[in-house]
Amino acid sequence: MIVAANFKMHKTRKETIKYLKELKRMDFKDVEVRVFPPFSALIEDELIGAQNAYPAINGAYTGEIGLEQLNEFNIKTLLIGHSERRHILGETQEFIAEKFNFYKQNGFRIFYCVGEPLEVRKKGIEAVVDYIKKQFEGIDLNYENLVIAYEPVWAIGTGVSASSEEIKETHREIKKLTKAPIIYGGSVKLNNIKEILEIENVDGVLVGSASLDVDVFRQMIEIAKEKK
């Protein structure tokens, strides 16, 4: 099982250090735990991944960080394709694939996010699969250090997670395309994580707002520890 925390634009460096200290008091057993803090809170720790990075070692890319900056903190895990970057920051599939390939060549563990907007979900599973397949364009689904995060856009930050049936059918379809673990994200909370982790082909969760409270996140890891 994989349990990952996406802080988005929350928490300072000081808060992140405190959070990690509290988090690491527990035994994760076989659970792979990852924390994605904002850039300003990157620290050298095996749990830490970056929310974003530019596909270059360094260069004239104002506002970005690249491989050189990640290497300073020994960061080897990266989130790519999050819907907030696709939709708010306007990242195209072509650019996302460029990032993927650059960080793949550098051996990163890549958490690659896909997910459909509500109008696509309303059309049914076939439309959802077509949409997700477009988000796989240029992406090597056989990459051995890949984790897929299925995050329906309409479930992110809304408090309404996808139903078990929706998660099940979507993960089943994605599983046909890749051997990579598939985790679910989108309003995962303490009161639904157990049910979500029990769904076939769900290999973990990517948690946004509920992960901000370290006690809640620790309890989520405890629940994941009970799963194989």
Ligand code: PGA
């Ligand atoms: P949420 O965010 O848990 O707040 O819905 C999930 C994500 O965007 O990764």
